[in-house]
Each structure stands twice: as C-alpha cells, then as structure tokens.
Amino acid sequence: MSAQNNKAQNEWPLWEVFIRSKAGLxxxxxxxxxxxxxxxxxxxARDVYTRRMEGVSIWVVESxxxxxxxxxxxxxxxxxxxDKIYRHPTFYxxxxxxxxx
Amino acid sequence: MPMTAQSFEQHFQDKIDNEITIEPRDxxxxxxxxxxxxxxxxxxxxxIVGMLPEGNWxxxxxxLRRKAVLLAKVQDEGxxxxxxxxxxxxxxxxxDEMLAQLHSGxxxxxxxxxxPTLTWADMGAVGWLVDGAAIxxxxxxxxxxxxxxxxxxxxxxKEESFHQRQGFEIxxxxxxxxxxxxxxxxxxxxxxxxxxxMMFGPKDDDSAHSAQSMAWRIKRFSNDELRQKFIDVTVxxxxxxxxxxxxxxxxxxxxxxxxxxxxxxxDEFWNVVKGNGPCNKERxxxxxxxxxNGAWVREAALAYSEKRKQRAEKQAVDAx
Numbered sequence: 001m002s003a004q005n006n007k008a009q010n011e012w013p014l015w016e017v018f019i020r021s022k023a024g025l026x027x028x029x030x031x032x033x034x035x036x037x038x039x040x041x042x043x044x045a046r047d048v049y050t051r052r053m054e055g056v057s058i059w060v061v062e063s064x065x066x067x068x069x070x071x072x073x074x075x076x077x078x079x080x081x082x083d084k085i086y087r088h089p090t091f092y093x094x095x096x097x098x099x100x101x
Numbered sequence: 102m103p104m105t106a107q108s109f110e111q112h113f114q115d116k117i118d119n120e121i122t123i124e125p126r127d128x129x130x131x132x133x134x135x136x137x138x139x140x141x142x143x144x145x146x147x148x149i150v151g152m153l154p155e156g157n158w159x160x161x162x163x164x165l166r167r168k169a170v171l172l173a174k175v176q177d178e179g180x181x182x183x184x185x186x187x188x189x190x191x192x193x194x195x196x197d198e199m200l201a202q203l204h205s206g207x208x209x210x211x212x213x214x215x216x217p218t219l220t221w222a223d224m225g226a227v228g229w230l231v232d233g234a235a236i237x238x239x240x241x242x243x244x245x246x247x248x249x250x251x252x253x254x255x256x257x258x259k260e261e262s263f264h265q266r267q268g269f270e271i272x273x274x275x276x277x278x279x280x281x282x283x284x285x286x287x288x289x290x291x292x293x294x295x296x297x298x299m300m301f302g303p304k305d306d307d308s309a310h311s312a313q314s315m316a317w318r319i320k321r322f323s324n325d326e327l328r329q330k331f332i333d334v335t336v337x338x339x340x341x342x343x344x345x346x347x348x349x350x351x352x353x354x355x356x357x358x359x360x361x362x363x364x365x366x367x368d369e370f371w372n373v374v375k376g377n378g379p380c381n382k383e384r385x386x387x388x389x390x391x392x393x394n395g396a397w398v399r400e401a402a403l404a405y406s407e408k409r410k411q412r413a414e415k416q417a418v419d420a421x
Contacts, residue, residue, distance in 0.1 A: 010403055011197050014190065031253070032187040034196055037406035048180045071126050
C-alpha cells in the first residue's frame with residue numbers, strides 16, 4: 001500500500017538511520033527520515049540526529065531493504081537456543097580452588 | 102494449539118501488564134494502533150506548529166547569544182517532530198497522510214500553540230512554562246508501552262531540559278532588571294499561566310480516553326496528577342525570581358501537601374480546542390503555505406536525485 005502511494009504522490013522514500021556515537025562502538029538505530037536519495041538522507045541524518053555531536057559515523061538504509069524476523073514465530077524460531085544451557089559458563093561445576101577461569 | 106481472537110487479546114494484555122514493550126510488528130488490538138497513531142501524530146504536529154510562536158522572535162532577539170539559543174531550540178522542535186512522525190510511521194500511516202490530516206484540520210495539535218507571543222518576555226514564559234509542562238508529561242512517556250514512542254520520548258527529554266532552562270533564565274534576567282523589564286516578565290506570566298496548566302487536558306472525570314489509555318499503559322499518570330505536580334514545582338520557581346502566579350486562589354494546603362488552585366476556565370479550554378483560539382487560523386495557514394509553497398522543492402529534489410543516478414549509471418557504462 002505505502003509503496004504505491006509513494007510513487008503516486010512523489011513522496012520521498014523512507015530511510016532508517018544508524019549512528020555510531022564514538023569510535024569503537026556499534027552503529028545503533030536512531031530513527032527514520034524521508035529523503036530523495038542516499039546523499040540527502042545522510043545530510044538530513046546529520047542535521048537531525050547529531051546536533052549534539054552524537055555521531056562519528058552514519059549509515060542510512062531504505063526502510064524497504066530492512067528484513068525482519070516475524071515476532072509471532074519467536075517461540076519456535078528461537079526454540080533451539082532455549083534448552084542449550086551448556087552455552088552458559090555457570091552450567092559447569094568446577095572446584096572453588098580453580099583460578100583464572 | 103490455534104490462537105483464538107480472545108487469546109491474542111489476552112496475550113497482548115499480559116505483555117502490557119508485565120511491562121513488556123510492544124514493538125512494530127507485534128500483534129496489537131486495532132484500537133491500540135488507532136489510538137497511538139492519533140496520539141503520536143498529534144504530538145508530532147504539536148512540535149512542528151510549536152516552532153511558529155517562537156520562530157516569531159528569532160529576528161528580534163535582544164542579543165546574538167539569545168538569537169543563537171532560540172534558533173537552537175526551534176531547530177530541536179523540528180527534530181522532535183521528526184522523531185514522532187517516525188514513530189507514528191511504524192504503525193502503518195505515511196507522513197503524507199498525517200500532514201494531510203493536519204492541513205485539513207482533521208488532526209489536532211496542542212492548543213497552547215494557538216496563543217500569540219506578544220513580547221520578548223513571552224520567550225521566557227513559553228520556555229519555562231510550556232516546555233516545563235511538556236517535560237512533566239513527556240518524562241512518564243519514556244516508559245510508555247509502545248517501543249518506538251518511548252524511545253522517541255527519551256531522545257526528546259534529553260533535549261527538552263535546555264529549553265526550559267533557557268526560558269527560566271530569560272524570565273530571571275528580566276525580573277531582576279529595570280521596572281519595565283520586570284513588568285514585561287510579569288505580564289507574560291499573567292498571559293501564559295492558565296493556558297499552560299490547561300495543557301494537561303480536562304479534569305480526570307471529564308477525560309473520555311484516559312481509562313483505556315491507562316489500561317494499555319500508553320498513559321502512565323492522570324491529567325490531574327501531572328497538573329498538580331507542575332503547579333507545585335512551578336510556584337516555588339516563581340517565588341525564587343519574585344514573580345506572582347496570577348491565581349488569587351493559589352494556597353498551600355498543609356494537610357494535602359499540595360497547592361490548592363483556582364478553577365480553570367473550561368469554556369476557554371474547549372473553545373480553543375474547537376478552533377476558536379486567537380491564532381488557530383494563522384497557525385494552520387502557515388503550515389498549509391509551507392507545504393504548498395515547498396512543493397517545488399520536494400519535486401526538484403526527486404528530479405535531481407534521478408538525474409544524479411542516471412549520470413552515475415552512464416559513467417559506469419562508459420568506464421566499462
């Protein structure tokens with residue numbers, strides 16, 4: 001529905017914005033904005049999401065290219081991880097005298 | 102085990118009751134979605150329309166510092182509008198649809214912005230009282246049940262505190278200035294006090310949407326609770342700078358531990374909500390003009406980006 005309205009009314013496409021706030025950290029999702037193309041999206045993201053020096057790097061992705069898992073399937077989708085408690089360090093019963101491990 | 106309509110509702114309410122945040126692709130009742138679209142989009146419209154009464158004084162700020170600060174505040178409000186439109190768009194409405202609702206008069210925005218800013222002191226009163234009331238409302242919204250709205254509010258609240266401080270500072274400087282300056286500050290307070298406490302909405306008993314909003318944890322505190330808290334803290338702030346709240350019935354109630362205050366003019370409240378405030382027409386016209394007069398910019402940007410894309414493709418072909 002939205003994609004067709006988009007073309008019909010010449011609406012600028014929607015972009016998701018990710019910002020790395022400081023070297024060493026991941027890019028984090030900051031929000032979205034409308035822009036005519038990638039260059040404009042980055043400039044707008046800088047204007048709106050980094051007014052207080054919150055970013056050293058900006059990624060923009062057209063929202064239509066984000067693919068997401070289905071939350072309704074969460075139970076079965078993540079089920080394999082649910083009973084593998086041996087992935088956690090606390091599963092292993094080791095003597096207290098043991099150090100550096 | 103097949104999920105019935107009833108069990109979807111129950112599962113949803115269980116999440117709400119357990120403070121589990123609802124995210125965009127989660128199942129939600131139609132009315133929850135509709136209510137949020139209405140509330141978030143109207144909140145966004147309020148930010149954008151809110152740029153107008155303060156934008157009015159940018160060219161007439163009394164010093165360069167005050168001009169730069171006011172510009173920064175108004176820029177922030179534009180940004181807040183964006184965060185909120187973005188949050189609303191996750192619920193299935195487009196930006197163009199929301200703007201069409203605003204421009205047609207179908208969507209509302211906060212009534213406070215239908216009052217005029219008549220003097221420089223109004224910049225002080227607006228920052229101190231209007232942003233102050235907004236903060237009182239927005240801090241609890243940082244824990245609202247819908248994820249994108251809550252996260253937008255966290256960002257907004259971080260930026261909002263400088264807004265209130267700059268407003269109070271303006272009032273403080275005027276109140277300790279010449280007789281004319283002090284009078285201008287008091288006059289602004291006289292005009293903005295009652296509209297500011299009206300920002301918290303009708304009394305709880307007269308508020309139709311509140312009960313369902315609270316059950317869904319969209320709203321965390323009642324109108325009356327927030328209004329009382331705002332009055333209690335603001336009265337003390339006014340005392341500090343020697344200004345008088347224009348309410349003869351304002352009185353500390355030792356038993357309740359709160360200030361008793363006078364009756365709000367509910368006729369004025371509903372009249373402004375209905376569209377008969379001093380600046381309703383002016384505000385809406387300004388937004389309609391901005392949209393219509395900016396059409397060529399939107400079209401040109403799309404045309405230019407298409408041109409840029411074709412040029413890049415041609416260069417790639419030529420280089421190959």
